[in-house]
Amino acid sequence: MNKDDVNRWITYHGEISYTLTMQRTALESALIPVTAYITIAAVECYRRYPEMVQQIADAMPPEELGRAGHEFATQIDNVHLWAVSNFPLVGRVVLGGAGMLDFDADAARMAPVFDFWQRAASTYRFEDGTHQAWDAGGHATPYRAHVDKIRAGCVPVRDDAHRTQITRLNALLTSYLFLLWFDTRSGYQDTGPYLLDDGRVMLLRSFGRLGVSHFPWSAAIGSAMPYSDVLGAFVLDGVDLTVTDFGTSVTHPEDYLPHVVEFGLFDTASGGLVPIDDRGVDALAAAAKAATKQLYRNIAAMERRDKINAGAYVYFTFLRPFAELAGVELDWTVPRDSMDLYPFLELIDGSIPAPVDQVPTDYYARIP
Amino acid sequence: MEIGRGTKVLDAAPVRGSWRRLSSPDDVLTLMDTTAEGVVACVADAGATFLAPIFDELTAIVCLSGTPMSHIGIVSREYQVPCIMAAVLGSEPADGDAVEVDCSGAEGVVRSVS
Numbered sequence: 001m002n003k004d005d006v007n008r009w010i011t012y013h014g015e016i017s018y019t020l021t022m023q024r025t026a027l028e029s030a031l032i033p034v035t036a037y038i039t040i041a042a043v044e045c046y047r048r049y050p051e052m053v054q055q056i057a058d059a060m061p062p063e064e065l066g067r068a069g070h071e072f073a074t075q076i077d078n079v080h081l082w083a084v085s086n087f088p089l090v091g092r093v094v095l096g097g098a099g100m101l102d103f104d105a106d107a108a109r110m111a112p113v114f115d116f117w118q119r120a121a122s123t124y125r126f127e128d129g130t131h132q133a134w135d136a137g138g139h140a141t142p143y144r145a146h147v148d149k150i151r152a153g154c155v156p157v158r159d160d161a162h163r164t165q166i167t168r169l170n171a172l173l174t175s176y177l178f179l180l181w182f183d184t185r186s187g188y189q190d191t192g193p194y195l196l197d198d199g200r201v202m203l204l205r206s207f208g209r210l211g212v213s214h215f216p217w218s219a220a221i222g223s224a225m226p227y228s229d230v231l232g233a234f235v236l237d238g239v240d241l242t243v244t245d246f247g248t249s250v251t252h253p254e255d256y257l258p259h260v261v262e263f264g265l266f267d268t269a270s271g272g273l274v275p276i277d278d279r280g281v282d283a284l285a286a287a288a289k290a291a292t293k294q295l296y297r298n299i300a301a302m303e304r305r306d307k308i309n310a311g312a313y314v315y316f317t318f319l320r321p322f323a324e325l326a327g328v329e330l331d332w333t334v335p336r337d338s339m340d341l342y343p344f345l346e347l348i349d350g351s352i353p354a355p356v357d358q359v360p361t362d363y364y365a366r367i368p
Numbered sequence: 369m370e371i372g373r374g375t376k377v378l379d380a381a382p383v384r385g386s387w388r389r390l391s392s393p394d395d396v397l398t399l400m401d402t403t404a405e406g407v408v409a410c411v412a413d414a415g416a417t418f419l420a421p422i423f424d425e426l427t428a429i430v431c432l433s434g435t436p437m438s439h440i441g442i443v444s445r446e447y448q449v450p451c452i453m454a455a456v457l458g459s460e461p462a463d464g465d466a467v468e469v470d471c472s473g474a475e476g477v478v479r480s481v482s
Contacts, residue, residue, distance in 0.1 A: 023437040028433075029413055029418045030391065030392060031393050031420075032415065167446075167448060171424065171443070172424070174443055175420050175446070175447070178417055178420065179416075183439060248437065248442060250437075254377070254378050255378045255448070292420050292421050293421045296396070296420055296421045299393075300394070
């Protein structure tokens, strides 16, 4: 991959990420210094991902890793793929702003990252010529081969009480995973629309790593979770559905929950689909509520620097599912290669303003 | 009387509650250890985590930044809690004042209730 190829991918990602950022605009939290940890993680990603993706690719072809995302609970998904390219690109922005970007070495650093990403993204998307949901008008259907089995495990929404049960579980898991993942939306991922024979559409929502995981803070609360990975299936009537490359659904009407006509919940930790009954749904909801309260208390008691380091770890380890599937042991210590900038970056307080005056294709600077 | 407006996350009928400006995790922990029912929470930032343990109890949320696609907007959608994003307030109520959050029109509107 030469410099022109690298610049082509820089421009491609810039336009998409500009739009996603403008839609989201703000991400700071009064609990967690999100912007500070993102900038630190991004610098680490720019400086370390090029070597790490090569080690992973040496152990398993990226194409094979992309295809692995067609199975459940792998965490090879929209946002993890998006992050492989975009976190180093954000790191470029940080380093460029500090006058520390070496353009002479830049193409050589980004080329292996883009090569890994585009090969994995291509097979994740069934080699249909697209690389992201953006390219396909907001469609991402990695679980298409499982749709019939999933639909067979769904049940009609019986009454208001049943709808309330579904809504509450969904909200509690979503909120819990935002917290467990330090205010990233990557713990749960939406895919779809899966078009059904009767004209309805299905939204699949993966809730991942609910229990004890490699996140050190999960040890204190995760063991009480009755399931580690679950899949929620929402059959929607009268809803237009698309998904973003952040793995977030966009629906018309916006309030899709009253339009859920069938629902199913499955334990996917083993890679299969094991239906979860009503008692399991209630147990999971109660556990998520309790875990959220305790985890919030634990995070609130952390020092600011510990919060930054924990958040940076979450971001930096977006590459970890690929390494684990490939069987590669890598150093996930963070911060490690951002210590020269760390004293400045950790002081960032509040969101960086949305790039309203920027040209989308210039969101990430091309290599001169 | 209208005191502010912004972008609504979802259509929702007007709800009334007690205004509470939440600025730190300690504010949230206090409500977590008592109750957040009946509270209209006003927050500055659009992250999802700040209100996590009390989200399901809140009557409504008024966020002074962000969009419906910001994290707090996404979670309020899932909880079906009326939420206004990027709200601009003419004057901010005092903690404990009765307010109405109306997401039934094109925009979300905050009104004082006398």
